[in-house]
Amino acid sequence: MKNPFRNPFAFSETPVTVITPLLYIALIVPLLVIHHVIPEAPKQIAGTNVNITEAWLDLQTLSDGFHPYNSHRNDVVRDWLLRRIEALRGDNPVVVFSDTISNASFSESGRDDTPGISVYFEGTNIIVYIRGSEDDPEEWYSKGKKPQGKGGVLVNAHYDSVPLGFGATDDGMGVVTVLQLIKYFSSSGRQPKKGVVALLNNGEEDYLNGAWAFAKHPMSQFTHVFLNLEGAGAGGRATLFRSTDTEVTKAYRSSKYPFGTVVSADAFKRGLIRSATDYEVFTGLMGMRGLDVAFMEPRARYHTNQDDTKHTSKASLHHMMSAALATMQTLTSDTSSTFDGRSAEKGKVPSGKGTSGVWFDLFGRVLAVFRLNTLFALSVTLLVVGPLTLIITGFILFKVDKLYLFSSSKHHHHAEGDDSVAIQGWRGFFRWPITFALATAAVIGLAFLITDVNPYIISSSPYSVWSMMISAWIVVVWIGSTAADFVRPTAFHRTYTLFWMFIAGWLVLVIVTVLERNPEIAGGYLLMFYFACIFLATAVSFFELFGLPRKSVYADEIEEPVDNPIARSRGRSISSARLMAPTEEEQPSGGDAENAGEDEEPTESTSLLGEGQRTTFKRYSSPHRPGPTDGIATESKTDRLTYGSEQPWSHSLPSTLWLLEFLLLAPFPLIIFGQVTLLFTTATYQTLADGNAALSVYMLMAVLTVLLFAPLGPFLHRYTFHIPLFLLLVFAGTAIYNFTAFPFSESNRLKLYFLQRVDLDTGINNVSLTGVGIPPFLRDAISSLPSAAGQTYTCIPSTLRRDLTECNWHGLAPQVVPNLHPEVPPELGFADWLTFNSTRDPDGKTEARFYIIGKDTRACKLVFNRPIVDFSVEGAADEGRDKRFQKASEYGSKELRLWSRTWERGWNVSVRWESGGDEVGDGLDGRVVCLWSDANESGTIPAVEEAQRFAPSWVAIVNSQNGLVEGSKAFLV
Numbered sequence: 001m002k003n004p005f006r007n008p009f010a011f012s013e014t015p016v017t018v019i020t021p022l023l024y025i026a027l028i029v030p031l032l033v034i035h036h037v038i039p040e041a042p043k044q045i046a047g048t049n050v051n052i053t054e055a056w057l058d059l060q061t062l063s064d065g066f067h068p069y070n071s072h073r074n075d076v077v078r079d080w081l082l083r084r085i086e087a088l089r090g091d092n093p094v095v096v097f098s099d100t101i102s103n104a105s106f107s108e109s110g111r112d113d114t115p116g117i118s119v120y121f122e123g124t125n126i127i128v129y130i131r132g133s134e135d136d137p138e139e140w141y142s143k144g145k146k147p148q149g150k151g152g153v154l155v156n157a158h159y160d161s162v163p164l165g166f167g168a169t170d171d172g173m174g175v176v177t178v179l180q181l182i183k184y185f186s187s188s189g190r191q192p193k194k195g196v197v198a199l200l201n202n203g204e205e206d207y208l209n210g211a212w213a214f215a216k217h218p219m220s221q222f223t224h225v226f227l228n229l230e231g232a233g234a235g236g237r238a239t240l241f242r243s244t245d246t247e248v249t250k251a252y253r254s255s256k257y258p259f260g261t262v263v264s265a266d267a268f269k270r271g272l273i274r275s276a277t278d279y280e281v282f283t284g285l286m287g288m289r290g291l292d293v294a295f296m297e298p299r300a301r302y303h304t305n306q307d308d309t310k311h312t313s314k315a316s317l318h319h320m321m322s323a324a325l326a327t328m329q330t331l332t333s334d335t336s337s338t339f340d341g342r343s344a345e346k347g348k349v350p351s352g353k354g355t356s357g358v359w360f361d362l363f364g365r366v367l368a369v370f371r372l373n374t375l376f377a378l379s380v381t382l383l384v385v386g387p388l389t390l391i392i393t394g395f396i397l398f399k400v401d402k403l404y405l406f407s408s409s410k411h412h413h414h415a416e417g418d419d420s421v422a423i424q425g426w427r428g429f430f431r432w433p434i435t436f437a438l439a440t441a442a443v444i445g446l447a448f449l450i451t452d453v454n455p456y457i458i459s460s461s462p463y464s465v466w467s468m469m470i471s472a473w474i475v476v477v478w479i480g481s482t483a484a485d486f487v488r489p490t491a492f493h494r495t496y497t498l499f500w501m502f503i504a505g506w507l508v509l510v511i512v513t514v515l516e517r518n519p520e521i522a523g524g525y526l527l528m529f530y531f532a533c534i535f536l537a538t539a540v541s542f543f544e545l546f547g548l549p550r551k552s553v554y555a556d557e558i559e560e561p562v563d564n565p566i567a568r569s570r571g572r573s574i575s576s577a578r579l580m581a582p583t584e585e586e587q588p589s590g591g592d593a594e595n596a597g598e599d600e601e602p603t604e605s606t607s608l609l610g611e612g613q614r615t616t617f618k619r620y621s622s623p624h625r626p627g628p629t630d631g632i633a634t635e636s637k638t639d640r641l642t643y644g645s646e647q648p649w650s651h652s653l654p655s656t657l658w659l660l661e662f663l664l665l666a667p668f669p670l671i672i673f674g675q676v677t678l679l680f681t682t683a684t685y686q687t688l689a690d691g692n693a694a695l696s697v698y699m700l701m702a703v704l705t706v707l708l709f710a711p712l713g714p715f716l717h718r719y720t721f722h723i724p725l726f727l728l729l730v731f732a733g734t735a736i737y738n739f740t741a742f743p744f745s746e747s748n749r750l751k752l753y754f755l756q757r758v759d760l761d762t763g764i765n766n767v768s769l770t771g772v773g774i775p776p777f778l779r780d781a782i783s784s785l786p787s788a789a790g791q792t793y794t795c796i797p798s799t800l801r802r803d804l805t806e807c808n809w810h811g812l813a814p815q816v817v818p819n820l821h822p823e824v825p826p827e828l829g830f831a832d833w834l835t836f837n838s839t840r841d842p843d844g845k846t847e848a849r850f851y852i853i854g855k856d857t858r859a860c861k862l863v864f865n866r867p868i869v870d871f872s873v874e875g876a877a878d879e880g881r882d883k884r885f886q887k888a889s890e891y892g893s894k895e896l897r898l899w900s901r902t903w904e905r906g907w908n909v910s911v912r913w914e915s916g917g918d919e920v921g922d923g924l925d926g927r928v929v930c931l932w933s934d935a936n937e938s939g940t941i942p943a944v945e946e947a948q949r950f951a952p953s954w955v956a957i958v959n960s961q962n963g964l965v966e967g968s969k970a971f972l973v
Contacts, residue, residue: 011494011658012643016718020662024712027670034364035678038237039257041318050184050325052318055176058084059317060309062159062175063168069160069203069899070859070963071934077159081126081200084179089128090187095141097127100901102216103877108207109889115867116889120876120909122901123213124202126159129222130185132195134335141218151224151349152195153331154288155181155324156211156278158204158230163933163959164754164944166308167231169295169316173238174229175200177321181328192332197223204278206859206962209899211281215884216877224351226290227327229320230277233294234301235312236682237364238320242268242279242292245354247338249369251330252291255323258367260293261360263523263676264683273683285884289351293323296679299686300459300748304956305948358522360672372522379513379528386506386535393542401550404649405492405499410551421555424647428490432497432713435480440706442476443469447698449739455694456743456772459750462685465698468734469705471727474712478724481717491643491650494658495545497714498538498665505531526676530669530707537665537714540657548652658715666711677704689750689772691803744954750777752951753801753960756814756943758967760830767811767943770798770960778805781955785946787812800960812942814965816932817855833967834860836928840973846913846922848973852898853906854930859963860898864926866913867892874908897962925972931963941965 009015044051061080067073085096103122110116129152131137136148157174161167178198185196197219201210214220225248229238240260243249252258267273279292295316301307338352356372397403407425411418446469450457458465485493509531512524548554642651680700688694744750753770767787771778773795782788793809800806817833834854841847854860869892887893892914898907915922935941941964947957 007655009659010655011718013718013720016658016715017720017723019659020666020712020715021723023662023666024670027667028674030363031671031674031678035675035682036236038313038315038319041314045318045322045325048184048325049187050180050321052314052321055180055317055321056309056314058176058179059168059172063161063166063172063308065936066163066166066934067159067161068163068933068962069206069209070857070931071163071936073934073936074160074202078124078126078202081159081175081179085126085128085182088179088183088186090183090190092186092188092191093131094182094186095129095131097125097129097217097219099123099125099127099213099217102213104209104212104216104885105871105873105876105887106212106885107887107889107893110891110894113891115892115894117207118868118871118888118893118896119207119209119212119899120871120873120896120907121203121207121209121213121899123210123216124901125210125214125217126200126202127214127217127219128182128196128198128200129219130182130192130196130198132192132332134193135195141222147218147222147349149349150194150335151351152197152222153192153328154197154199154223154226154282154290155328156199156201156226156228156282158201158210158278160202160205160210161307162205162303163935163962163964164305164957165303166305168308168312169234170231170302170307171204171229173231173295173312173317173320176317177229177324180321181324184325185328185332192328193335194332195222196328196332201278203899206899207897208276208278208281211278212285215281215285216882220286221348223286224288224349225331226282226288227324227331228277228279228282228290228292229324230279230292230294231307232275232277232302233297233299233682234304234307235316236295236297237316238293238323239264239296239679240291240293240323240359241265241296243357243359244283244289244291246357246359246369246371247354248289248291248331249357249359249367251334252293252323252327253367253369254326254330255367256326257319257322257364258361259319259323259364260367261523261676261679262358263360263526264679266521266523269519287348287351289354291327293320295320297682298748299683300689300751300956303958304749304751306749306956356520356522358525360525361675362671372516372520375522375525375528376513376516378532379509379516379524382528382532382535383506383509383513386502386531389535389539390502390542393539397542397545400546401552402545402548404545404548404551404647405495407551410555421551423551423649424490425492427488427647428484428493429496431481431484431490431493432500435477435484436500436710436713438480439473439476440702443473443702443705444699446472446735447695447702451695451698453739454741454743455698456688456750456777457738457741458685458694458697459688459743460745460748461738461741461743462681464734464738465701466681466705467730468738469701470709471731471734473705473709474716475724475728475731477713478716478719481713482719485644485717489643489645491646491653493717494661494714495538495541498534498541498661501534501710501713502531502538505534526669526672529672533665533669533711537661540661540664544653544657547654548649554649662711662715665714669711670708673704673708677708680704686748691798691801693803742954744777746953749954749956750781751956751958752778752781752947753804754944754947754957754964755960756811756941756965758814758830758833758965760834760967760969763830765811765813765830766808768806768808768960769947769957770801770804770806773805773807778807781951782807782809784952785950787943787946812946814932814941814943816857816934816940816965830967831969834928834930834969836969836971838971838973840923846915846924848911848924850909850911850928850971851906852909852928852930853904854967855904857930857932858900858903858905859933860907860928860930862896862898862909862911862926863929863968864894864896864911864913864924866916866924867894868896868911868913868924869893870912871896872910873898923973925970927968927970929966929968931961932965932967933959933963935964 041052043053065073067077105120107118108116140147157178158171159175182198185192203209237259240252241264282288301311358375359369361367404425407423409420409423411420512527515521516524684697756767758765788809791809793807795805795807798804798806819829836852838850852860869888871887913924
């Protein structure tokens, strides 16, 4: 036998130590690059008239100021968009709807059986219809008729921003993408087969109001599938994070740079992600099928004044634009029966019924898409085929007398009597579960520890946290497996580790398969593929055993010592662990091991009987470490070369099959889990300041660490000390940093939520900032504000944002309404900001009527101390015939939000509530509130300007509610 230790791919220390980390690095580096480096943007998308440079200039204009719905700049942006559409439209039939008619009254349910919120909204959407070549040529939308044919494709983006965000990516990039799509599909020679409806909706940031208003427009009856373009971050790649079905997702597959995974869609379904987009309205209210594409990083710039063109790039714009164009080209050209079917709404073009799907990208270049039923079938197949394959293989090994696994000895019959030869096949069986448990406990312990000591460090240093957990897990596994291998070396360490991974993977896949069926968790594809890789690697490790000699043949090779009464008395049960590999000095320079020593000088260990009649074995030791010995010599017909002190029969195992096992086990799980890990990091690492639980994020990091690096488990005991020592140093350095470093920076800021409340009855004016209260980041920020100096501010748990603290103090007086009496202090004129009157029904019914008007605002609300069950607004469209629009939830509504498209126009509102009984009375009380959201003019809201100017550089001031300033008066009817 050739010397396996000179084979560059043998299962020995140097090859394993070099090959396995190199493969991990070779995969992790491109995953990181693809995730963070966006393909360079051309000036124009090849073969089209879609111009990136033109779109970028439009984006700069659009995001040159805050433009929430309740701001004057919002009107400026709307007028500019109408002009741009006229300039970009081509020769194909185009109809532009400047919708100042549609309004909607609706409600959203509260959580946990609590009252919800009701809304009355007057829309100012812009809708552009590009007629398809196969559309009905009749202008049905202007004649009160229903649309005919197979319908059109909706592409949507919202043009409003939050009050303190410029909206470059949320949702400026979506808006300018829609503008370029209008230009493309309306240009000569590019008329789509199906009509395109481009919706630029207004009011998404306030409660998805614009999408609700679109549902009242005739064109909403024509669209049957949609593409929603959004921004939940402030750059990076545009991610497909939700889709209704397999068939629609296949349209996105035509993108040159597809990016996303169905795991994010599962997170939305389960409520793990609480953000909302127009997707909910299009799918839930209108019954359409479609896609949700959005930017997701960096989250710290989302909804802040860093959501501008300075902090994003043309590359991000190109990524969204190219994906949108390719998807829309596919959807508008599909005139098959894919989307035909029953409509969710009478008179609406049918949307059909899709199939639940699984989708994920590979290296940002290929999108895998298949049905959930296919995943279920594959999972069931693996659950059956996997164990059967191993059982059948084990049975065949048993029949051919090669099942060394689970075997402690071999019964041997010979002329002098029966005895047993030690096999030691059980050695190392329980090694992996113990080592795995210790390493996993270590990273879980780190998750708890960092949550207690410095929970927000991940906000600025996610990869430092990852490095700490990864290095800790690998070092603990290496120490455990290497120590066990030193004390009790076994050739089955790899096989038994794979076997335990197979058992654990099979049990997990059982659960995953059940969840795939109900409630249709598609993210189980990760674990299905993981188990498939484990199964293949385990099967190969079982097949390895066919290279061993029959156990009976091996027993024949173990002969009794001739002149050793002690050994003879112990028979053939002498430990085979005493057969050890030769040291480097003892190893032959070439040729077969059994011929080694022919030219050696006689020594004490030289056979007394000559060649072919040796009665003793050489006592071998590992070329890397000495093996254990008890001083008892054994003998065989040949000298065998084994690794260290492993079982002597292990010399027959193939020396390079480990590499095949590693290649089957590690790369694909690393790719698919690596991509999800990076997406998870992007989506969550800066959400702790929003009130998300830190422990849940760190625990998921610990779980992903184990899943990503568990494929190293069967091989780590062969590592030299160099890499573990390096990782130990990495762990020490990152741990010190993670537990002591300040968690925020100018590029990774802590969000503090601003709101100013003014009691217009008393003139009391309070400013509040809401954020994480422990450690005292919030107090440190407030103490830096001049107006808070010397004041005693109160801090209470926030009622608006979970797990956050709200601190209040007397703030600078707002100037959102021009002071009509300059000779008096501003607070004395507060009462003029809001005028209302309320009257109770004269017949004593639980009904009341309000008239409300606020100065220089078009947003007010009624807040009730007991829920209302119905309302109506004078001039509103008749929603009585449309069962989709419910004015109050099952448990009533605690607020009625009122949005007007006209400035300083009053609302006549009627509300109804249920009597509370004699003990509480049947009256209704609460507050009338008006909102002011326009912070574009300096001096309008001094308190927010002060916070932005004097707060530390690691703080971002964002809005807490739809308005920056709320002025209110009490009512009782």
